[in-house]
Amino acid sequence: MKDALQEIGYRGETPCDYHENGLECHFELHIEQGPILEKESKSVSVVTSVQSMKWFSIRVGGIEGHSGTTPMPARADALVTASRLITAVRDCALNTELGVAIVGVISSDTSSQATIPAGVKFIIDVRCSTDDMVEQHAAHIFTAFDSTIASENNGTSYHIERSWGLPEFIFHPHCIEAVRASAFSQIGEDQVMEMKSRAGHDSAWTSRVCPTGMIFVPSKDGISHKPHEYTSPEHCALGAQVLLDAVLHYDTKVKTAGFEVSV
Amino acid sequence: MKDALQEIGYRGETPCDYHENGLECHFELHIEQGPILEKESKSVSVVTSVQSMKWFSIRVGGIEGHSGTTPMPARADALVTASRLITAVRDCALNTELGVAIVGVISSDTSSQATIPAGVKFIIDVRCSTDDMVEQHAAHIFTAFDSTIASENNGTSYHIERSWGLPEFIFHPHCIEAVRASAFSQIGEDQVMEMKSRAGHDSAWTSRVCPTGMIFVPSKDGISHKPHEYTSPEHCALGAQVLLDAVLHYDTKVKTAGFEVSV
Numbered sequence: 365m366k367d368a369l370q371e372i373g374y375r376g377e378t379p380c381d382y383h384e385n386g387l388e389c390h391f392e393l394h395i396e397q398g399p400i401l402e403k404e405s406k407s408v409s410v411v412t413s414v415q416s417m418k419w420f421s422i423r424v425g426g427i428e429g430h431s432g433t434t435p436m437p438a439r440a441d442a443l444v445t446a447s448r449l450i451t452a453v454r455d456c457a458l459n460t461e462l463g464v465a466i467v468g469v470i471s472s473d474t475s476s477q478a479t480i481p482a483g484v485k486f487i488i489d490v491r492c493s494t495d496d497m498v499e500q501h502a503a504h505i506f507t508a509f510d511s512t513i514a515s516e517n518n519g520t521s522y523h524i525e526r527s528w529g530l531p532e533f534i535f536h537p538h539c540i541e542a543v544r545a546s547a548f549s550q551i552g553e554d555q556v557m558e559m560k561s562r563a564g565h566d567s568a569w570t571s572r573v574c575p576t577g578m579i580f581v582p583s584k585d586g587i588s589h590k591p592h593e594y595t596s597p598e599h600c601a602l603g604a605q606v607l608l609d610a611v612l613h614y615d616t617k618v619k620t621a622g623f624e625v626s627v
Numbered sequence: 628m629k630d631a632l633q634e635i636g637y638r639g640e641t642p643c644d645y646h647e648n649g650l651e652c653h654f655e656l657h658i659e660q661g662p663i664l665e666k667e668s669k670s671v672s673v674v675t676s677v678q679s680m681k682w683f684s685i686r687v688g689g690i691e692g693h694s695g696t697t698p699m700p701a702r703a704d705a706l707v708t709a710s711r712l713i714t715a716v717r718d719c720a721l722n723t724e725l726g727v728a729i730v731g732v733i734s735s736d737t738s739s740q741a742t743i744p745a746g747v748k749f750i751i752d753v754r755c756s757t758d759d760m761v762e763q764h765a766a767h768i769f770t771a772f773d774s775t776i777a778s779e780n781n782g783t784s785y786h787i788e789r790s791w792g793l794p795e796f797i798f799h800p801h802c803i804e805a806v807r808a809s810a811f812s813q814i815g816e817d818q819v820m821e822m823k824s825r826a827g828h829d830s831a832w833t834s835r836v837c838p839t840g841m842i843f844v845p846s847k848d849g850i851s852h853k854p855h856e857y858t859s860p861e862h863c864a865l866g867a868q869v870l871l872d873a874v875l876h877y878d879t880k881v882k883t884a885g886f887e888v889s890v
Contacts, residue, residue, distance in 0.1 A: 398696030415695065419740055430851055431729045431752045432678065432825040433661030436720050443730055444717045447710035454707045457699050466694045467706055468742045472733050477682055477750040478827075479731045479852075487740040489694045562695040564741075588693055589742075 382573050389539060389614060390570035393579045393607040395595045397563050399586030407599060408547045408606055409559040411578035412540055414568040415463070416495045418502060418529030420488040424449065426520045428473070428482035439480055440519035443472055445512070446484040449522065452508040453488055462501040463492030464562075485525070493560055495531050533568040539577025539614060546609035547579070551602060563588075575614075579606050645836050652802060652877060653833035656842045656870040658858045660826045662849030670862060671810045671869055672822040674841035675803055677831040678726070679761045681792030683751040687712065689783045691736070691745035702743055703782030706735055708775070709747040712785065715771040716751055725764040726755030727825075748788070756823060758794050796831040802840025802877060809872035810842070814865060826851075838877075842869050 369375040378384060396402075401409055426442030450467045457465040466489050473483040488505065492498045509522055547556045559580060561568075570576045581603040584594040595603075632638040641647060659665075664672055689705030713730045720728040729752050736746040751768065755761045772785055810819045822843060824831075833839045844866040847857040858866075 396696070397693050399698070399701075417695070428853060430660050430826055430849075431731065432680070432727060432754045432827070433659070433849060433851070434727075435662070436717075436727055438662075439717075439729075441717065441729065443733060444714055447713040450710040451707055451714075454699075454704065464695060464697075464699055466702075466704065466743055468694065468735060468737045468744050469740050470706060470733060470735050470747075472731060474731045477732050477752045480729055481731050484733075489740045491695045563693055564695070586692075586696060588696070590691060 382570075387570065387574045389536075389575040389577075390567060391539065391543070391577050391579070391607055391610050391614070392565060392567040392570075393581070393603045394565060395583040395588060395593070396559070396580040397583055397586065397588035399583070400559065401557070401580060401582040402584065402586070404557060406557045407551050407555040407582065407602060409557055409580035410540060410544045410547055411535065411561050411567075411580055412558050413532055413534040414530075414561040414563075414565060414571075415491050415493050416498045416530070416532040417489070417491045417564065418498045418527060420490070420502070420524050421526040422446075422449070422486050422488060422522055423525050424484045424486075424520060424522045426480065426482055426484075426518075429480035431478040431480060434480060442481045442484045442520055445516055445518075445520035445522070446470070446486060448512045448516065449509050450486065452512055453505055456501070456505045456508050460501060460504050462497045462504070463490065465490045465501060465505065491562065493532070498529070530564060530568060533571045533576075535567070535571055535577050536575035538617065539575050539610075542610045542614035542617065543577045543579055543606065545613050546606045550606050550609065577610065577614075579603055579610065645833075650833060650837045652799075652838040652840075653830060654802065654806070654840050654842070654870055654873050654877070655828060655830040655833075656844070656866045657828060658846045658851060658856070659822070659843040660846055660849065660851035662846070663822065664820070664843060664845040665847065665849070667820060669820045670814050670818040670845065670865060672820055672843035673803060673807045673810055674798065674824050674830075674843055675821050676795055676797040677793075677824040677826075677828060677834075678754050678756050679758045679793070679795040680752070680754045680827060681761045681765060681790060683753070683765070683787050684789040685709075685712070685749050685751060685785055686788050687747045687749075687783060687785045689743065689745055689747075692743035694741040694743060697743060705744045705747045705783055708779055708781075708783035708785070709733070709749060711775045711779065712772050713749065715775055716768055719764070719768045719771050723764060723767050725760045725767070726753065728753045728764060728768065754825065756795070761792070793827060793831060796834045796839075798830070798834055798840050799838035801880065802838045802873075805873045805877035805880065806840045806842055806869065808876050809869045813869050813872065840873065840877075842866055842873065 424442045424446040427440035470486040472481045581599040687709040690703035733749040735744045844862040
């Protein structure tokens with residue numbers, strides 16, 4: 365990264381480190397990326413935390429074979445087993461109601477249509493309000509996996525190659541209070557709701573090192589990261605105003621009331 | 628291809644065309660690539676035909692969404708639907724017993740673990756003894772697909788992007804007879820069995836333009852296209868002898884009895 369920045373003449377003088385840049389607090393305005401504000405006819409959300417997330421990279425193993433010559437009952441087809449596991453992920457999320465879970469990324473060992481795949485990899489994304497709920501949710505998923513493998517009983521298996529995650533981040537109470545006070549004064553209490561962020565954000569990272577708060581404004585149909593993502597000009601302006609006032613509010617309070625700024 | 632061969636000095640003088648090369652007949656020795664000869668304790672197979680094959684390139688469409696913010700019941704997840712369709716392919720093959728069917732190749736529109744995929748592509752490989760059976764088998768599969776889509780009822784859909792195939796190829800009766808006579812004289816009737824090829828072969832193509840026949844020898848555990856593919860030296864030698872004698876037998880018969888050589 366350093367070499368690349370240097371090469372294009374973009375390497376600045378300031379070290380890329382929050383100690384060097386002196387982050388005292390962090391406020392972030394974002395579109396909700398979900399449908400809740402729109403559905404509830406609210407204009408601003410005071411974001412209290414970012415939900416817990418965990419990812420699991422799974423490899424399903426089977427036995428490679430020829431699509432034409434291997435008798436159907438003798439097949440250890442990694443993609444059929446992976447398919448059953450992927451539907452189990454969805455069924456678990458719907459049945460337990462602990463949070464959300466999905467598989468978006470998948471790859472098969474073979475690029476030949478005539479090969480029974482020896483292996484399939486996929487990544488599970490699990491998100492719940494709290495770290496405990498993520499652990500419970502994942503445990504349900506892997507119990508379902510174990511019983512799927514047992515009922516398939518055809519020589520296929522799975523293992524978790526890697527897991528990683530982000531714990532729940534609860535924003536700083538003084539920042540939450542500053543956003544709430546700012547939103548109430550701008551738009552009135554009935555237009556404001558508290559919310560947990562269901563997506564990850566820069567603020568989840570800054571909250572590890574300095575007091576942090578977030579503001580959401582509505583997303584049309586909850587759509588994000590797509591060309592038809594839309595937030596009205598009025599909601600954008602309102603969000604920016606709430607952001608400014610939250611910073612001013614926080615600044616005044618820190619100076620006048622001696623807010624505790626360690627995290 | 629022509630340019631590439633020229634560049635590396637491998638472009639020969641003889642045109643690449645069976646008319647120019649004067650193929651009069653074609654005999655091929657191959658390992659079975661399946662478990663049947665070994666299971667039946669036979670040493671040679673007189674191959675009578677190559678089974679019918681058809682491929683279908685399928686695209687499942689859904690609606691892209693954020694893995695964290697889109698409520699579970701509102702998801703049109705293309706990979707969950709694709710998974711249900713892939714298991715339906717296997718279930719159809721097992722239940723109808725019309726032949727074999729598999730999905731080996733799959734790709735998701737997204738490489739982000741946090742995205743509900745808008746689309747998934749996969750290829751179905753269907754093989755049955757006859758063209759009619761392939762059509763029946765495919766019809767069962769797509770009926771199952773339609774009912775899966777209807778029961779999911781979540782905005783996902785599928786369509787066949789492309790289909791292509793190879794019809795059943797029945798080898799020439801004189802070539803089959805030449806292989807049979809050669810095998811019987813080499814090893815005795817009780818060590819020989821007739822068989823339809825479950826895999827595609829060069830002979831499926833030559834049989835379109837000249838009389839063609841094939842010989843199989845056993846494959847250990849039916850394994851092929853893998854490092855532990857194995858046929859014993861004795862079976863290799865036997866196969867080569869049957870091949871030579873089949874050619875000589877055919878040649879003698881054509882010269883003495885006036886075999887019909889058009890196909």
